[in-house]
Amino acid sequence: MKFGVIVFPGSNCDRDMMHALRDDLQQDVVMLWHKDHDLSMFGQDDCIVLPGGFSYGDYLRCGALARFSPMMEQVIEFANNGGKVFGVCNGFQILCEAGLLPGVLLQNENQQFVCKNVFVKSANTNNIIGRNVGDKVLKIPVAHGEGRYYADAETLEQLNKNQQVVFRYCDERGEVHINSNPNGAINNIAGICNAGRNVFGMMPHPERASSSVLSNIDGQHILQAFTYMN
Amino acid sequence: MQATLEQAKKLGLREEEFEKIKQVLGRTPNFVETAMYSVMWSEHCSYKNSIKWLKTLPRDGERLLVKAGEENAGLVDIGDGLGCVFKIESHNHPSAIEPFQGAATGVGGIHRDIFTMGAFPIASLNSLRFGKMDNPKTKHLLKGVVKGIGHYGNCFGVPTVAGEVYFESCYQTNPLVNAMSVGVVKVGVGETVSATSYGPGNPVFIVGASTGKDGIGGASFASADINENSAEQLPAVQVGDPFEEKKLLEACLETIKTGAIIGMQDMGAAGITCSTSEMSAKGEHGMIIHLDKVPTRQNNMKPWEMLLSESQERMLIVVEKGREADIRKIFDKWDIHCVQIGEVTKDTNLKYYMNGELVADVPAESLVLGGGAPVYEREYSEPKYFEEINKFNPADIKIPADLKDVAYQLIQLPNIASKRWVYEQYDSMVGIGNTHTNGPSDAAIVRVHGSEKALAVTTDCNSRYVFADPYKGAMIAVGEAARNIVCSGGTPVAITNCLNFGNPYNPEVYYQFVHAIKGMSAACTKFNTPVTGGNVSFYNQSEDGPVYPTPTIGMVGVLESIEQKMTLDFKHAGDFIYVIGQNRNDINCSEYLHQLCGVTHSPAPHFDLEEEAKVQETVLRLIGEKLIRSAHDISEGGLFACLLESAMVNDLGFSIHTDKDIRKDAYLFGEAQSRVVVSVNPTLHTMFEAELKGAHFTMIGKVNANKEICIDDEGWGYVSDWKEAYDTSLERAFLK
Numbered sequence: 017m018k019f020g021v022i023v024f025p026g027s028n029c030d031r032d033m034m035h036a037l038r039d040d041l042q043q044d045v046v047m048l049w050h051k052d053h054d055l056s057m058f059g060q061d062d063c064i065v066l067p068g069g070f071s072y073g074d075y076l077r078c079g080a081l082a083r084f085s086p087m088m089e090q091v092i093e094f095a096n097n098g099g100k101v102f103g104v105c106n107g108f109q110i111l112c113e114a115g116l117l118p119g120v121l122l123q124n125e126n127q128q129f130v131c132k133n134v135f136v137k138s139a140n141t142n143n144i145i146g147r148n149v150g151d152k153v154l155k156i157p158v159a160h161g162e163g164r165y166y167a168d169a170e171t172l173e174q175l176n177k178n179q180q181v182v183f184r185y186c187d188e189r190g191e192v193h194i195n196s197n198p199n200g201a202i203n204n205i206a207g208i209c210n211a212g213r214n215v216f217g218m219m220p221h222p223e224r225a226s227s228s229v230l231s232n233i234d235g236q237h238i239l240q241a242f243t244y245m246n
Numbered sequence: 247m248q249a250t251l252e253q254a255k256k257l258g259l260r261e262e263e264f265e266k267i268k269q270v271l272g273r274t275p276n277f278v279e280t281a282m283y284s285v286m287w288s289e290h291c292s293y294k295n296s297i298k299w300l301k302t303l304p305r306d307g308e309r310l311l312v313k314a315g316e317e318n319a320g321l322v323d324i325g326d327g328l329g330c331v332f333k334i335e336s337h338n339h340p341s342a343i344e345p346f347q348g349a350a351t352g353v354g355g356i357h358r359d360i361f362t363m364g365a366f367p368i369a370s371l372n373s374l375r376f377g378k379m380d381n382p383k384t385k386h387l388l389k390g391v392v393k394g395i396g397h398y399g400n401c402f403g404v405p406t407v408a409g410e411v412y413f414e415s416c417y418q419t420n421p422l423v424n425a426m427s428v429g430v431v432k433v434g435v436g437e438t439v440s441a442t443s444y445g446p447g448n449p450v451f452i453v454g455a456s457t458g459k460d461g462i463g464g465a466s467f468a469s470a471d472i473n474e475n476s477a478e479q480l481p482a483v484q485v486g487d488p489f490e491e492k493k494l495l496e497a498c499l500e501t502i503k504t505g506a507i508i509g510m511q512d513m514g515a516a517g518i519t520c521s522t523s524e525m526s527a528k529g530e531h532g533m534i535i536h537l538d539k540v541p542t543r544q545n546n547m548k549p550w551e552m553l554l555s556e557s558q559e560r561m562l563i564v565v566e567k568g569r570e571a572d573i574r575k576i577f578d579k580w581d582i583h584c585v586q587i588g589e590v591t592k593d594t595n596l597k598y599y600m601n602g603e604l605v606a607d608v609p610a611e612s613l614v615l616g617g618g619a620p621v622y623e624r625e626y627s628e629p630k631y632f633e634e635i636n637k638f639n640p641a642d643i644k645i646p647a648d649l650k651d652v653a654y655q656l657i658q659l660p661n662i663a664s665k666r667w668v669y670e671q672y673d674s675m676v677g678i679g680n681t682h683t684n685g686p687s688d689a690a691i692v693r694v695h696g697s698e699k700a701l702a703v704t705t706d707c708n709s710r711y712v713f714a715d716p717y718k719g720a721m722i723a724v725g726e727a728a729r730n731i732v733c734s735g736g737t738p739v740a741i742t743n744c745l746n747f748g749n750p751y752n753p754e755v756y757y758q759f760v761h762a763i764k765g766m767s768a769a770c771t772k773f774n775t776p777v778t779g780g781n782v783s784f785y786n787q788s789e790d791g792p793v794y795p796t797p798t799i800g801m802v803g804v805l806e807s808i809e810q811k812m813t814l815d816f817k818h819a820g821d822f823i824y825v826i827g828q829n830r831n832d833i834n835c836s837e838y839l840h841q842l843c844g845v846t847h848s849p850a851p852h853f854d855l856e857e858e859a860k861v862q863e864t865v866l867r868l869i870g871e872k873l874i875r876s877a878h879d880i881s882e883g884g885l886f887a888c889l890l891e892s893a894m895v896n897d898l899g900f901s902i903h904t905d906k907d908i909r910k911d912a913y914l915f916g917e918a919q920s921r922v923v924v925s926v927n928p929t930l931h932t933m934f935e936a937e938l939k940g941a942h943f944t945m946i947g948k949v950n951a952n953k954e955i956c957i958d959d960e961g962w963g964y965v966s967d968w969k970e971a972y973d974t975s976l977e978r979a980f981l982k
Contacts (some may be wrong), residue, residue, distance in 0.1 A: 024582065025489070025492070025493050025581065026401070026489050026492055026493070028401075028402070028403025028492065028676055029367060029403075029676060031677075032676065032677065032678045035678060035695065036678065051579075069401075069403060070400075070401040070488070070489060070492075071489070072402075072489070073401070073488075073489030073490075074401070074489075075489070086337075128393075128670075128671050129393075129396050129400055129671045129672075129673070130671070131400075131668055131671070131672060131673045131674055131675060132670050133683060133684070157675050157683065159400070159673045159675060161400075161678065192479065195475055221675070223678065224675050224676075224678055226678075229693055229808055230678060230680075230681055230683065230684060231681065231684035231685050232683075232684050
């Protein structure tokens, strides 16, 4: 299998994702340019990654412009055909804007950008990430100004009913409560997947927690999940 | 039309400078030309009142590939065919008026200085000074500056890895915002690029953002005192677009790799005027520039407005003739303007045309520092306030009965308490190179991708020490920077400086400047850390007087391998705690004395250059021999703050004993320099002590498992409670 990492103008975690996948997980990585149209080299075993950053400057709403890029048209088609897609931070925002994931990401409750280590735990084992992470509490950094996940009551009910919540913010003991929530996300939601369980989005950055040099490899549990054939 | 003396004066030129321009040109300059000289000969661009002294700083060393003043920033050899480019710059005056954009463009500007040389920025640092935290203006400025730094850096995608924030009433009207960028580049042709211009007929391109009326005269604005009318100078503040700069970075680095670039320079202060003149002067050629070809944001911009505009995110590039298409292709890919506005000429004059009409014609060399720009010697005299400093007698300060209470107040002072509220608003981890997040150390250790090496980076200056004794204070700033790098396992290699002072025409301010330079020279020579460049910011003064002299030091060190990194946190209960260096009966200039005892004037704390060097050499050896488990230098807040910082990371306690020969407040809170707290595995302590080889040291106590602080057998409570107070102090101050 291989990973394709999309580079939008303003992406700034694209190289980090490449390093984490290539150097820390020894995976094949292809960098993809937002103006390109071709995803034909990617199949069902592969994974397209939308990295963090400020695509197109995020001057409108985060991710609002990126969804219209030529490459995103291909990604939407790829996802609708069952291909695996993973968005981190700005990538998550883009997937929500593109309608591949439900809900939106609003400005953090305290109106401030936040960058720090947080803890997350998997909400269920009904998806590839949850199965790989199990009941481990992972320390993964966040870095965002607009990461407060929100969905209306109906959508939220669907998410919970279908077990589409992938991660919730918790404390280091795994307790989910208001003080372990860095941005005011509804129900402490840090990451979700679509109903088909092939499109994933999360605000924390697993690629920033995948190297022993950084003294934190918890993120490998998340990235690894995409490398298994299933 | 000829310019008048009155116009020249209004633009900030002095009468004798206007006369000098007439001599250079052999005629009276027109208004456009006068405006160009006014910015290029401003303090900010010409260094006219400082260059004489800057030249006395040590600027040479075996590692220096590009020396101070030769390019936009210095270039230091870090081995393996890699170089490190780094520089610090001030954006004080813009930030005083418009904190968000002022700070944001300060960050943007310093990064451009780095990637214009071909280096990829891997770390951002800053050094900030504000007035007292209980003043509402301070909160407004702090919020704006922090948001601005975050806004630009977070989007641009370079981690903010370290910095310092101090609060002192002298900075109330005139805050300091110093930003530093550190980049890495492969050394060699097609990798680095020079800010030069030559080869008649070679095309000159402007790339990046279009030119607007923002920032016009910013360099001149930075070269005058701040007063109540300064807000009227708002057009002198630039507006930043980090997204444009991110694209510009990627495009410029791709462009350099084509090998088609003769020279490149970013447009910062004085915009097109500065970049065209500096590049031409360096390459000893001239240029013809057609201003009507410059992409503009608004219609009908006048020639002088275009020449002086400080619109951000622009570069001037001289390309090898015939290779234009290669360059255009890259900027098209990134959707960035790339427009040819002129060409290089053999004649060394700069000729600017507007719709075919010659609007300015001046020799490039006459505009620039090292060329025709004026150089002044200023008078200086010993400041009167020294008398008050010399009057201080520590015996007048009674030792407080409840030192625990003093300590509790001390660690919540804004200068000492956690700056969490600040740094959590910065992306400190993008680039996956900053190892500080999960392994804090005195200097930030940033790995260099594609190499075993890591860089240690820090900014330091305790300006109260410099105020008390400019010579010694500047030595301490360099000494502390080097100590932070050594405590993190690095070898200091070079510095950049940002010299923030008051009005240079004030002889007392100039005394501070001259003596700070001398102290810095002495210390940089001792630590073998030459000055690679930097920035002078005078006129940091308001109606209330000058700010404390603040020569901020940005230092870079090298770790041959990330394995050499040392962290500051206590690791194991039972480890012995030692102080390397000598504890002294010294409360001079400490936070404790200044903030809690209310003494505004006292001498700088103890510092001896030889002693400092010995301590650093010892600590580096102990790290190399793997005989210590943590190292943390004693700075503001003294030994107690240092121990608490080491204890909080892993929630371990400590118990120590003080020394009956030293007053207890001095022992715990004194800021005598050249001391480092280390923790040692008890089974290694004999080997450890043997390795000290005569260096001064004291065993003061142990790391304990019960998570409590114990001073002279008296329980001071749980570390976690102290941590809560320390972490939240700044946040609580905002709510007050």
